[in-house]
Protein backbone atom coordinates (compact mmCIF):
# COMPACT_ATOMS: atom_id res chain seq x y z
CA UNK A 266 0.00 0.00 0.00
CA UNK A 267 2.57 2.56 1.06
CA UNK A 268 5.40 3.15 -1.34
CA UNK A 269 7.70 5.39 0.67
CA UNK A 270 10.34 7.23 -1.20
CA UNK A 271 14.02 6.41 -0.85
CA UNK A 272 15.66 8.98 1.47
CA UNK A 273 12.52 11.09 1.20
CA UNK A 274 13.53 12.50 -2.19
CA UNK A 275 10.00 12.20 -3.58
CA UNK A 276 6.61 12.21 -1.96
CA UNK A 277 5.23 9.02 -0.46
CA UNK A 278 2.43 7.44 -2.50
CA UNK A 279 -0.49 5.90 -0.65
CA UNK A 280 -3.13 4.02 -2.62
CA UNK A 281 -6.79 3.56 -1.80
CA UNK A 282 -8.07 0.07 -1.18
CA UNK A 283 -9.39 -1.52 -4.37
CA UNK A 284 -11.80 -4.40 -4.17
CA UNK A 285 -11.20 -7.51 -6.27
CA UNK A 286 -13.34 -7.94 -9.41
CA UNK A 287 -15.41 -10.60 -7.63
CA UNK A 288 -16.47 -8.83 -4.47
CA UNK A 289 -17.25 -10.99 -1.42
CA UNK A 290 -20.64 -10.50 0.23
CA UNK A 291 -20.56 -8.73 3.60
CA UNK A 292 -20.78 -10.95 6.67
CA UNK A 293 -23.93 -10.38 8.75
CA UNK A 294 -23.53 -9.39 12.41
CA UNK A 295 -26.65 -9.10 14.53
CA UNK A 296 -26.77 -7.10 17.78
CA UNK A 297 -26.83 -9.37 20.85
CA UNK A 298 -29.38 -7.70 23.12
CA UNK A 299 -29.60 -3.97 22.60
CA UNK A 300 -28.96 -1.16 20.15
CA UNK A 301 -28.18 2.46 20.97
CA UNK A 302 -29.49 5.27 18.77
CA UNK A 303 -27.95 8.74 18.89
CA UNK A 304 -30.75 11.32 18.72
CA UNK A 305 -29.31 14.82 17.99
CA UNK A 306 -29.99 17.50 20.62
CA UNK A 307 -30.89 20.98 19.38
CA UNK A 308 -30.60 23.05 22.54
CA UNK A 309 -33.12 22.63 25.34
CA UNK A 310 -36.59 21.70 24.03
CA UNK A 311 -39.49 23.29 25.89
CA UNK A 312 -41.95 20.39 25.58
CA UNK A 313 -41.94 17.15 27.61
CA UNK A 314 -40.40 14.07 25.91
CA UNK A 315 -42.75 12.15 23.61
CA UNK A 316 -41.01 8.83 24.29
CA UNK A 317 -40.20 7.43 27.73
CA UNK A 318 -38.29 4.49 29.14
CA UNK A 319 -40.53 1.41 28.84
CA UNK A 320 -42.19 2.51 25.56
CA UNK A 321 -42.31 -0.11 22.81
CA UNK A 322 -40.92 0.75 19.39
CA UNK A 323 -41.08 -0.95 16.00
CA UNK A 324 -38.41 -1.43 13.36
CA UNK A 325 -38.35 1.63 11.12
CA UNK A 326 -40.39 3.75 13.53
CA UNK A 327 -39.55 7.43 13.73
CA UNK A 328 -38.53 8.45 17.25
CA UNK A 329 -38.71 12.21 17.71
CA UNK A 330 -38.01 12.72 21.41
CA UNK A 331 -39.57 16.18 21.65
CA UNK A 332 -42.68 17.46 19.90
CA UNK A 333 -41.17 20.91 19.32
CA UNK A 334 -37.89 19.61 17.89
CA UNK A 335 -37.52 18.45 14.26
CA UNK A 336 -34.62 16.10 15.19
CA UNK A 337 -35.32 12.37 15.26
CA UNK A 338 -33.84 8.92 14.84
CA UNK A 339 -35.28 5.78 13.29
CA UNK A 340 -35.56 2.73 15.48
CA UNK A 341 -33.49 0.02 13.84
CA UNK A 342 -35.09 -2.80 15.86
CA UNK A 343 -38.34 -3.82 17.53
CA UNK A 344 -38.15 -3.63 21.30
CA UNK A 345 -38.51 -1.55 24.45
CA UNK A 346 -36.70 1.66 25.34
CA UNK A 347 -34.43 0.62 28.22
CA UNK A 348 -32.77 3.98 28.93
CA UNK A 349 -32.31 7.50 27.60
CA UNK A 350 -29.09 9.26 28.58
CA UNK A 351 -26.92 12.13 27.42
CA UNK A 352 -23.89 11.58 25.21
CA UNK A 353 -21.31 14.13 24.12
CA UNK A 354 -19.61 13.33 20.83
CA UNK A 355 -16.62 14.86 19.05
CA UNK A 356 -16.25 18.63 19.44
CA UNK A 357 -18.97 18.87 22.08
CA UNK A 358 -21.84 17.65 19.86
CA UNK A 359 -24.72 16.64 22.13
CA UNK A 360 -26.99 13.61 21.69
CA UNK A 361 -29.63 11.70 23.60
CA UNK A 362 -28.52 8.07 23.58
CA UNK A 363 -31.67 5.91 23.31
CA UNK A 364 -30.94 2.34 24.33
CA UNK A 365 -33.47 -0.22 23.05
CA UNK A 366 -33.75 -3.83 24.31
CA UNK A 367 -34.46 -6.05 21.31
CA UNK A 368 -37.57 -8.26 21.18
CA UNK A 369 -37.45 -11.67 19.52
CA UNK A 370 -40.34 -10.90 17.20
CA UNK A 371 -39.80 -8.10 14.76
CA UNK A 372 -42.65 -5.78 13.88
CA UNK A 373 -42.26 -3.28 11.04
CA UNK A 374 -43.48 0.30 11.34
CA UNK A 375 -46.05 1.52 8.82
CA UNK A 376 -44.47 2.56 5.52
CA UNK A 377 -43.75 6.26 5.09
CA UNK A 378 -45.34 8.11 2.15
CA UNK A 379 -43.00 6.73 -0.50
CA UNK A 380 -45.38 6.98 -3.46
CA UNK A 381 -45.11 10.76 -3.73
CA UNK A 382 -41.47 11.61 -3.11
CA UNK A 383 -40.73 15.14 -1.95
CA UNK A 384 -37.74 16.75 -0.28
CA UNK A 385 -39.89 17.49 2.79
CA UNK A 386 -40.84 13.81 3.14
CA UNK A 387 -37.21 12.78 2.74
CA UNK A 388 -36.12 15.27 5.41
CA UNK A 389 -38.89 14.08 7.72
CA UNK A 390 -38.24 10.33 7.34
CA UNK A 391 -34.94 9.49 5.68
CA UNK A 392 -32.29 11.57 7.45
CA UNK A 393 -31.18 8.56 9.51
CA UNK A 394 -30.75 6.02 6.69
CA UNK A 395 -27.37 4.36 6.06
CA UNK A 396 -25.00 6.91 4.52
CA UNK A 397 -26.69 9.99 6.08
CA UNK A 398 -27.91 11.81 2.92
CA UNK A 399 -27.27 15.56 3.02
CA UNK A 400 -30.89 16.69 2.54
CA UNK A 401 -30.44 19.84 4.59
CA UNK A 402 -27.94 21.10 2.01
CA UNK A 403 -30.40 20.43 -0.82
CA UNK A 404 -33.10 22.30 1.10
CA UNK A 405 -30.91 25.32 1.89
CA UNK A 406 -31.92 28.16 -0.50
CA UNK A 407 -28.59 29.93 0.11
CA UNK A 408 -26.60 27.03 -1.32
CA UNK A 409 -28.26 26.93 -4.75
CA UNK A 410 -27.16 23.34 -5.43
CA UNK A 411 -26.82 22.53 -9.13
CA UNK A 412 -24.67 19.37 -9.00
CA UNK A 413 -24.79 16.25 -6.83
CA UNK A 414 -21.65 14.10 -6.66
CA UNK A 415 -22.15 10.49 -5.57
CA UNK A 416 -18.97 9.04 -4.12
CA UNK A 417 -18.54 5.41 -5.05
CA UNK A 418 -15.13 5.31 -3.42
CA UNK A 419 -14.47 5.89 0.27
CA UNK A 420 -12.50 8.93 1.31
CA UNK A 421 -10.12 7.14 3.69
CA UNK A 422 -7.58 4.35 3.34
CA UNK A 423 -8.37 0.65 3.98
CA UNK A 424 -12.11 1.32 3.70
CA UNK A 425 -14.05 -0.17 0.78
CA UNK A 426 -17.67 0.23 1.90
CA UNK A 427 -18.91 2.48 -0.88
CA UNK A 428 -16.97 0.63 -3.55
CA UNK A 429 -18.88 -2.46 -2.49
CA UNK A 430 -22.23 -0.64 -2.54
CA UNK A 431 -21.58 0.51 -6.12
CA UNK A 432 -21.06 -3.06 -7.27
CA UNK A 433 -23.81 -4.65 -5.17
CA UNK A 434 -26.64 -2.12 -5.15
CA UNK A 435 -26.57 -0.50 -8.57
CA UNK A 436 -30.33 -0.83 -9.07
CA UNK A 437 -30.99 0.92 -5.75
CA UNK A 438 -28.51 3.64 -6.71
CA UNK A 439 -30.23 4.07 -10.07
CA UNK A 440 -33.62 4.44 -8.37
CA UNK A 441 -32.09 6.78 -5.78
CA UNK A 442 -30.68 9.00 -8.54
CA UNK A 443 -34.13 9.29 -10.14
CA UNK A 444 -35.70 10.19 -6.77
CA UNK A 445 -32.97 12.74 -6.04
CA UNK A 446 -33.54 14.45 -9.39
CA UNK A 447 -37.29 14.59 -8.73
CA UNK A 448 -37.14 15.93 -5.19
CA UNK A 449 -34.25 18.36 -5.59
CA UNK A 450 -34.64 19.55 -9.17
CA UNK A 451 -30.88 19.00 -9.62
CA UNK A 452 -30.24 17.66 -13.12
CA UNK A 453 -26.48 17.16 -13.03
CA UNK A 454 -25.57 14.07 -11.05
CA UNK A 455 -22.10 12.58 -11.26
CA UNK A 456 -21.04 9.28 -9.75
CA UNK A 457 -17.32 8.97 -9.10
CA UNK A 458 -15.72 5.55 -8.88
CA UNK A 459 -12.21 4.29 -8.27
CA UNK A 460 -10.16 4.85 -11.46
CA UNK A 461 -10.21 1.52 -13.24
CA UNK A 462 -13.67 0.45 -12.10
CA UNK A 463 -15.57 2.91 -14.32
CA UNK A 464 -16.78 0.43 -16.86
CA UNK A 465 -20.04 -1.52 -16.87
CA UNK A 466 -22.45 0.78 -15.09
CA UNK A 467 -24.63 1.32 -18.16
CA UNK A 468 -27.27 3.98 -17.96
CA UNK A 469 -27.86 4.90 -14.34
CA UNK A 470 -29.09 8.43 -14.89
CA UNK A 471 -25.77 9.99 -13.91
CA UNK A 472 -22.43 10.73 -15.51
CA UNK A 473 -19.82 8.24 -14.30
CA UNK A 474 -16.30 9.54 -13.79
CA UNK A 475 -13.17 7.95 -12.36
CA UNK A 476 -10.97 9.38 -9.64
CA UNK A 477 -7.32 8.64 -9.15
CA UNK A 478 -6.67 5.82 -6.72
CA UNK A 479 -3.90 7.70 -4.94
CA UNK A 480 -4.86 9.20 -1.58
CA UNK A 481 -6.38 11.82 -1.08
CA UNK A 482 -7.97 12.00 -4.57
CA UNK A 483 -11.41 10.94 -3.26
CA UNK A 484 -11.82 13.81 -0.79
CA UNK A 485 -14.54 16.25 -1.88
CA UNK A 486 -12.17 19.20 -2.39
CA UNK A 487 -9.89 17.05 -4.54
CA UNK A 488 -12.83 15.72 -6.60
CA UNK A 489 -13.96 19.32 -7.13
CA UNK A 490 -10.54 20.18 -8.51
CA UNK A 491 -9.64 17.03 -10.44
CA UNK A 492 -13.08 15.93 -11.73
CA UNK A 493 -15.14 19.13 -11.90
CA UNK A 494 -12.24 21.48 -12.62
CA UNK A 495 -13.20 23.89 -9.80
CA UNK A 496 -10.97 24.99 -6.96
CA UNK A 497 -12.83 25.59 -3.70
CA UNK A 498 -11.52 28.90 -2.31
CA UNK A 499 -10.15 29.02 1.24
CA UNK A 500 -12.85 29.28 3.87
CA UNK A 501 -15.61 28.08 1.55
CA UNK A 502 -16.91 24.59 1.03
CA UNK A 503 -18.20 22.50 -1.87
CA UNK A 504 -21.83 23.39 -1.07
CA UNK A 505 -20.97 27.08 -1.35
CA UNK A 506 -19.91 26.24 -4.92
CA UNK A 507 -23.32 24.63 -5.63
CA UNK A 508 -22.11 21.04 -5.31
CA UNK A 509 -23.50 18.55 -2.82
CA UNK A 510 -21.71 15.28 -2.00
CA UNK A 511 -23.47 12.05 -1.04
CA UNK A 512 -22.09 8.56 -0.62
CA UNK A 513 -23.20 5.72 -2.90
CA UNK A 514 -24.71 4.06 0.17
CA UNK A 515 -26.85 7.15 0.95
CA UNK A 516 -28.23 7.19 -2.59
CA UNK A 517 -28.83 3.41 -2.55
CA UNK A 518 -30.71 3.85 0.75
CA UNK A 519 -32.94 6.51 -0.84
CA UNK A 520 -33.70 4.13 -3.71
CA UNK A 521 -34.32 1.19 -1.39
CA UNK A 522 -36.61 3.22 0.89
CA UNK A 523 -38.75 4.47 -1.98
CA UNK A 524 -39.03 1.00 -3.53
CA UNK A 525 -40.63 -0.51 -0.43
CA UNK A 526 -41.74 2.29 1.90
CA UNK A 527 -39.64 0.68 4.64
CA UNK A 528 -36.74 2.69 5.98
CA UNK A 529 -33.40 0.82 5.64
CA UNK A 530 -31.75 0.17 9.00
CA UNK A 531 -28.75 -2.01 8.11
CA UNK A 532 -25.32 -0.48 7.69
CA UNK A 533 -22.48 -1.86 5.61
CA UNK A 534 -18.99 -1.11 6.91
CA UNK A 535 -15.40 -2.24 6.52
CA UNK A 536 -13.89 -3.81 9.62
CA UNK A 537 -10.10 -3.87 9.87
CA UNK A 538 -8.83 -5.95 12.78
CA UNK A 539 -5.46 -5.84 14.54
CA UNK A 540 -3.84 -8.36 12.19
CA UNK A 541 -4.80 -6.18 9.21
CA UNK A 542 -7.65 -8.44 8.05
CA UNK A 543 -10.32 -6.48 6.19
CA UNK A 544 -13.93 -7.62 6.11
CA UNK A 545 -17.12 -6.16 4.78
CA UNK A 546 -19.72 -6.41 7.54
CA UNK A 547 -23.43 -5.68 7.46
CA UNK A 548 -25.05 -4.91 10.80
CA UNK A 549 -27.98 -3.09 12.34
CA UNK A 550 -27.56 0.64 12.97
CA UNK A 551 -27.02 1.07 16.72
CA UNK A 552 -25.17 -2.24 17.21
CA UNK A 553 -22.50 -1.83 19.93
CA UNK A 554 -18.92 -2.31 18.67
CA UNK A 555 -18.54 -4.98 21.35
CA UNK A 556 -20.96 -7.27 19.48
CA UNK A 557 -19.03 -6.92 16.24
CA UNK A 558 -15.64 -7.51 17.86
CA UNK A 559 -16.98 -10.50 19.84
CA UNK A 560 -18.18 -12.05 16.58
CA UNK A 561 -14.59 -12.12 15.32
CA UNK A 562 -12.96 -12.85 18.70
CA UNK A 563 -11.12 -9.53 18.69
CA UNK A 564 -9.93 -8.78 22.22
CA UNK A 565 -9.31 -5.21 23.26
CA UNK A 566 -6.51 -4.48 25.72
CA UNK A 567 -5.45 -1.30 27.49
CA UNK A 568 -4.23 1.36 25.04
CA UNK A 569 -5.46 -0.47 21.92
CA UNK A 570 -7.30 1.92 19.63
CA UNK A 571 -10.72 1.64 18.03
CA UNK A 572 -11.05 4.14 15.22
CA UNK A 573 -14.34 5.06 13.59
CA UNK A 574 -13.70 6.03 9.99
CA UNK A 575 -10.30 5.28 8.50
CA UNK A 576 -6.69 5.49 9.62
CA UNK A 577 -6.04 8.97 8.18
CA UNK A 578 -9.20 10.88 9.08
CA UNK A 579 -11.05 8.72 11.61
CA UNK A 580 -11.51 9.42 15.29
CA UNK A 581 -10.96 7.12 18.25
CA UNK A 582 -13.89 5.96 20.38
CA UNK A 583 -13.43 5.04 23.99
CA UNK A 584 -16.20 2.60 24.82
CA UNK A 585 -17.05 -0.82 23.47
CA UNK A 586 -20.69 0.21 23.88
CA UNK A 587 -20.29 2.86 21.20
CA UNK A 588 -22.84 2.07 18.48
CA UNK A 589 -22.55 1.81 14.73
CA UNK A 590 -23.95 5.05 13.28
CA UNK A 591 -25.59 5.69 9.89
CA UNK A 592 -22.29 7.12 8.61
CA UNK A 593 -19.88 4.58 10.12
CA UNK A 594 -18.13 3.38 6.97
CA UNK A 595 -15.18 1.81 8.73
CA UNK A 596 -13.99 0.49 12.08
CA UNK A 597 -10.24 0.03 12.43
CA UNK A 598 -8.82 -1.77 15.47
CA UNK A 599 -5.17 -0.98 16.16
CA UNK A 600 -3.00 -2.86 18.62
CA UNK A 601 -1.21 -0.61 21.10
CA UNK A 602 2.13 -1.69 19.67
CA UNK A 603 1.11 -0.39 16.22
CA UNK A 604 -0.62 2.79 17.37
CA UNK A 605 0.97 6.07 16.30
CA UNK A 606 1.47 8.09 19.46
CA UNK A 607 1.48 11.85 19.39
CA UNK A 608 4.43 13.47 21.12
CA UNK A 609 5.32 16.89 22.45
CA UNK A 610 8.59 17.01 20.49
CA UNK A 611 9.08 20.33 18.74
CA UNK A 612 9.00 20.72 14.97
CA UNK A 613 12.50 20.12 13.54
CA UNK A 614 11.73 21.91 10.28
CA UNK A 615 12.34 18.82 8.18
CA UNK A 616 9.78 20.06 5.62
CA UNK A 617 8.17 16.66 5.01
CA UNK A 618 4.69 18.01 5.80
CA UNK A 619 5.12 20.83 3.29
CA UNK A 620 6.28 18.44 0.56
CA UNK A 621 3.25 16.16 0.91
CA UNK A 622 0.49 18.73 1.48
CA UNK A 623 -1.94 18.62 -1.49
CA UNK A 624 -3.10 22.17 -0.62
CA UNK A 625 0.49 23.46 -0.72
CA UNK A 626 0.27 24.89 2.78
CA UNK A 627 3.38 25.89 4.73
CA UNK A 628 2.38 23.35 7.35
CA UNK A 629 5.57 23.71 9.41
CA UNK A 630 4.64 27.40 9.97
CA UNK A 631 0.94 26.74 10.40
CA UNK A 632 1.59 24.22 13.15
CA UNK A 633 3.42 26.78 15.28
CA UNK A 634 0.32 28.98 15.44
CA UNK A 635 -1.97 26.02 16.03
CA UNK A 636 0.14 24.75 18.92
CA UNK A 637 -0.10 28.12 20.63
CA UNK A 638 -3.86 28.46 20.05
CA UNK A 639 -3.49 31.42 17.65
CA UNK A 640 -6.24 30.23 15.35
CA UNK A 641 -7.18 33.59 13.80
CA UNK A 642 -3.54 34.19 12.84
CA UNK A 643 -3.32 30.64 11.47
CA UNK A 644 -6.35 31.36 9.27
CA UNK A 645 -5.29 34.85 8.21
CA UNK A 646 -1.60 34.22 7.54
CA UNK A 647 -0.97 30.49 7.13
CA UNK A 648 -3.86 29.12 5.03
CA UNK A 649 -5.58 27.12 7.76
CA UNK A 650 -8.84 27.34 5.83
CA UNK A 651 -7.28 25.95 2.65
CA UNK A 652 -6.63 22.63 4.36
CA UNK A 653 -8.60 19.75 2.80
CA UNK A 654 -8.22 17.63 5.97
CA UNK A 655 -6.37 14.70 4.46
CA UNK A 656 -4.13 14.05 7.48
CA UNK A 657 -1.02 13.22 5.42
CA UNK A 658 1.00 15.86 7.28
CA UNK A 659 0.36 14.08 10.59
CA UNK A 660 1.23 10.75 8.96
CA UNK A 661 4.66 11.90 7.81
CA UNK A 662 5.61 14.14 10.74
CA UNK A 663 8.81 12.84 12.31
CA UNK A 664 8.10 14.75 15.52
CA UNK A 665 4.70 13.05 15.69
CA UNK A 666 2.89 16.33 16.09
CA UNK A 667 -0.88 15.69 15.82
CA UNK A 668 -1.22 18.33 13.09
CA UNK A 669 -4.49 17.02 11.67
CA UNK A 670 -6.14 17.07 15.11
CA UNK A 671 -4.85 20.62 15.71
CA UNK A 672 -6.33 21.69 12.38
CA UNK A 673 -9.74 20.15 13.14
CA UNK A 674 -9.79 21.76 16.57
CA UNK A 675 -8.77 25.16 15.18
CA UNK A 676 -11.50 25.09 12.50
CA UNK A 677 -14.07 24.04 15.10
CA UNK A 678 -13.05 26.84 17.48
CA UNK A 679 -13.13 29.45 14.70
CA UNK A 680 -16.60 28.28 13.58
CA UNK A 681 -17.81 28.42 17.18
CA UNK A 682 -16.41 31.92 17.74
CA UNK A 683 -17.91 33.19 14.47
CA UNK A 684 -21.33 31.63 15.21
CA UNK A 685 -21.27 33.26 18.64
CA UNK A 686 -20.34 36.64 17.12
CA UNK A 687 -23.17 36.34 14.58
CA UNK A 688 -25.67 35.42 17.34
CA UNK A 689 -24.55 38.39 19.47
CA UNK A 690 -24.80 40.71 16.49
CA UNK A 691 -28.32 39.45 15.67
CA UNK A 692 -29.34 39.89 19.32
CA UNK A 693 -28.04 43.46 19.55
CA UNK A 694 -29.70 44.34 16.18
CA UNK A 695 -33.01 42.99 17.53
CA UNK A 696 -32.60 45.04 20.72
CA UNK A 697 -31.83 48.19 18.73
CA UNK A 698 -34.86 47.65 16.48
CA UNK A 699 -37.09 47.08 19.53
CA UNK A 700 -35.78 50.28 21.17
CA UNK A 701 -36.35 52.27 17.98
CA UNK A 702 -39.91 50.89 17.75
CA UNK A 703 -40.65 51.97 21.34
CA UNK A 704 -39.23 55.43 20.64
CA UNK A 705 -41.35 55.81 17.51
CA UNK A 706 -44.50 54.68 19.41
CA UNK A 707 -43.76 57.10 22.27
CA UNK A 708 -43.16 59.96 19.83
CA UNK A 709 -46.44 59.16 18.00
CA UNK A 710 -48.38 59.00 21.31
CA UNK A 711 -46.87 62.31 22.42
Ligand code: SF4
Nearest residue numbers: 622652653655656658
Ligand atom coordinates in the same frame (compact mmCIF):
# COMPACT_ATOMS: atom_id res chain seq x y z
S1 SF4 B 1 -4.28 17.84 6.55
FE1 SF4 B 1 -2.16 18.54 6.42
S2 SF4 B 1 -1.40 17.72 4.48
FE2 SF4 B 1 -3.63 17.59 4.39
S3 SF4 B 1 -4.28 19.51 3.39
FE3 SF4 B 1 -4.31 19.88 5.61
S4 SF4 B 1 -2.33 20.76 6.09
FE4 SF4 B 1 -2.13 19.80 4.05
Ligand code: SF4
Nearest residue numbers: 612613615616618662
Ligand atom coordinates in the same frame (compact mmCIF):
# COMPACT_ATOMS: atom_id res chain seq x y z
S1 SF4 C 1 6.86 17.13 9.34
FE1 SF4 C 1 6.66 17.69 11.50
S2 SF4 C 1 8.76 18.10 12.14
FE2 SF4 C 1 8.80 18.13 9.91
S3 SF4 C 1 8.48 20.31 9.37
FE3 SF4 C 1 6.47 19.34 9.42
S4 SF4 C 1 5.70 19.73 11.49
FE4 SF4 C 1 7.92 20.08 11.53
